[in-house]
Amino acid sequence: MEFTTLAETLWQRCLTHIETRLPEKDVNLWLRPLEADFNEGGLDLMAPNEVVRDQVERELRTPIANALSEMGELPKRIRVLVGGGQRTSAPATAEPAAAPSATRHNLDGRYTFETFVQGKSNQIARAAAEQAADPDNVAYNPLLIYGGVGLGKTHLMQSVGNRLLANQPQAKVAYVRSEHFVNEMVTAIRHNRMDRFKGHYRSLDALLIDDIQFFAGKDRSQEEFFHTFNSLLESNQRIVITCDRFPKEVEGLEDRLKSRFSWGLSVAVEPPELETRVAIMLSKADYHGITLPQEVAFFIAKRVRSNVRDLEGALHRLKASAQITGTPITVDFAKQALHDMLAVYDRLVTLENIQRTVAEYYKMRLTDLLGKKRTRSIARPRQLAMALAKELTNHSLPEIGQGFGGRDHTTVLHACRKVKELRETDARVDEDYANLSRILTS
Numbered sequence: 001m002e003f004t005t006l007a008e009t010l011w012q013r014c015l016t017h018i019e020t021r022l023p024e025k026d027v028n029l030w031l032r033p034l035e036a037d038f039n040e041g042g043l044d045l046m047a048p049n050e051v052v053r054d055q056v057e058r059e060l061r062t063p064i065a066n067a068l069s070e071m072g073e074l075p076k077r078i079r080v081l082v083g084g085g086q087r088t089s090a091p092a093t094a095e096p097a098a099a100p101s102a103t104r105h106n107l108d109g110r111y112t113f114e115t116f117v118q119g120k121s122n123q124i125a126r127a128a129a130e131q132a133a134d135p136d137n138v139a140y141n142p143l144l145i146y147g148g149v150g151l152g153k154t155h156l157m158q159s160v161g162n163r164l165l166a167n168q169p170q171a172k173v174a175y176v177r178s179e180h181f182v183n184e185m186v187t188a189i190r191h192n193r194m195d196r197f198k199g200h201y202r203s204l205d206a207l208l209i210d211d212i213q214f215f216a217g218k219d220r221s222q223e224e225f226f227h228t229f230n231s232l233l234e235s236n237q238r239i240v241i242t243c244d245r246f247p248k249e250v251e252g253l254e255d256r257l258k259s260r261f262s263w264g265l266s267v268a269v270e271p272p273e274l275e276t277r278v279a280i281m282l283s284k285a286d287y288h289g290i291t292l293p294q295e296v297a298f299f300i301a302k303r304v305r306s307n308v309r310d311l312e313g314a315l316h317r318l319k320a321s322a323q324i325t326g327t328p329i330t331v332d333f334a335k336q337a338l339h340d341m342l343a344v345y346d347r348l349v350t351l352e353n354i355q356r357t358v359a360e361y362y363k364m365r366l367t368d369l370l371g372k373k374r375t376r377s378i379a380r381p382r383q384l385a386m387a388l389a390k391e392l393t394n395h396s397l398p399e400i401g402q403g404f405g406g407r408d409h410t411t412v413l414h415a416c417r418k419v420k421e422l423r424e425t426d427a428r429v430d431e432d433y434a435n436l437s438r439i440l441t442s
């Protein structure tokens with residue numbers, strides 16, 4: 001008892017010391033929930049759950065050690081363990097081994113609202129997710145986030161879980177991929193443990209279930225999920241779901257499930273626009289301690305358009321190449337280091353397929369799109385096509401003008417400005433542009 005008191009006193013002093021060095025948010029979120037204990041000359045910091053433990057291990061162990069050393073306190077070792085609230089030194093591995101894996105708070109501490117870059121393409125989804133993370137607001141339950149690959153659905157969903165846990169560290173929040181849910185269920189059936197499986201999922205405060213398109217065709221899993229789902233909804237527990245498309249379009253998914261999903265709120269994440277892609281790159285670079293000049297971020301984001309995961313991949317490749325060669329990251333360096341990846345993207349969008357796609361979209365003839373007629377029904381799609389060419393290819397204004405029936409570069413410039421203006425004032429034009437951009441880049 002005396003040791004615990006000493007440890008707590010030391011820890012409180014350490015917190016006071018560290019408060020002057022770390023953002024208040026980090027101290028409140030990650031460090032205050034810890035309880036301190038001495039164990040054989042070492043300091044054990046007990047975290048209420050694995051999210052907190054992992055975050056402290058990853059990001060905060062060094063500041064803690066530095067603070068203690070600056071205070072002249074040198075414990076033999078520092079351990080961060082799960083087990084807060086009980087003043088026990090049981091390590092994380094001493095949790096009931098047979099519990100289904102999702103009982104552990106298997107959230108990734110990096111996926112938070114704070115690290116999520118907002119843009120036009122995701123602002124509604126983000127706002128809805130923030131609401132879903134508000135324990136007092138169950139208006140939109142379940143929340144369904146849908147959209148293409150690598151656009152931040154999992155990031156947003158886990159942000160909901162991390163926020164819920166930050167506000168209520170004892171909450172039972174489980175993140176599970178649908179594939180994992182199915183596998184767990186199969187194992188439970190095989191070992192005659194269905195009751196436990198059901199009990200576990202129905203006892204949660206929040207269930208985050210990723211990629212439900214994977215349930216397609218798996219009838220027994222859908223059945224079980226349906227019951228879990230109903231039971232959680234009835235007691236107002238939080239459910240967040242993601243899907244790679246609007247669930248009504250997923251073949252092999254039962255109608256009753258689809259209809260349940262629509263009880264709450266469905267929001268889409270779209271591919272981010274150029275400025276958001278640049279902001280994401282800069283923010284990820286900052287997070288990973290990579291010095292990335294803005295012009296390089298623009299250079300890459302202009303080419304890698306449809307998938308944020310690929311943007312991150314490009315960033316990691318750049319970092320590795322720069323480290324190996326000891327070269328600073330410049331546009332020329334990026335061109336070389338990423339040439340194969342960029343070549344794939346450059347191949348995807350050509351002037352010809354922009355023209356063909358726009359003509360098909362507006363159900364008009366290609367010859368009209370490239371011809372001289374100036375009626376609005378023809379001139380507007382032409383302007384959109386030119387603006388898309390400017391955004392999605394590396395062609396210069398004169399080259400684009402040339403490709404559009406030998407027009408002057410000032411005509412292309414005018415088209416780009418006009419489309420920019422229209423996108424801000426005319427929702428139809430904005431939607432057409434976004435649709436075309438998605439068709440061309442996905």
Ligand SMILES: Nc1ncnc2c1ncn2[C@@H]1O[C@H](COP(=O)(O)OP(=O)(O)OP(=O)(O)O)[C@@H](O)[C@H]1O
Pocket residue numbers: 115116117118122147148149150151152153154155156211244280308309312
């Ligand atoms: N707006 C954003 N801000 C910051 N990071 C983002 C954003 N959008 C996506 N990312 C990052 O891109 C990567 C892929 O995102 P995520 O895994 O959430 O995509 P997803 O939509 O769930 O994809 P999938 O359908 O393949 O599961 C993650 O590392 C995520 O942090």
